[in-house]
Amino acid sequence: MQIRYFAWLRERVGAAAEEVDPGEAATAAELIEVLRARDPRYAAAFEDISAVRVAIDQEMAALETPIRGAREIAFFPPVTGG
Structure with missing residues (x-):
């Protein structure tokens, strides 16, 4: 599964994207825990x-x-605009 990170998430993880085996994760929240x-x-x-x-x-x-x-x-932070 391709995982993409944007904004400060990308900076903290140190990658814009990666292939990840989600294991037993059934939801996006469980994937975050993995x-x-x-x-x-x-x-x-x-x-x-x-x-x-x-x-x-x-x-x-x-x-x-x-x-x-x-x-x-x-995964990305909330988007604001004006």
Whole structure:
């Protein structure tokens, strides 16, 4: 599964994208827990998941959304504009 990171998440993780085996993770939130356990960089990036948004196969989704069969998961901070 392709994982993409944007903005400060990319900076903290140290990569824009990577291939990840989601293991037993069934939702985006569970995938975050898998990532957090990998390395302190991921733990820092996902320290406050209330500040993280997710897109599954380029569609906005809730963290509780199932990820089975997804090809791409993108994590990014909330977007603001004016």
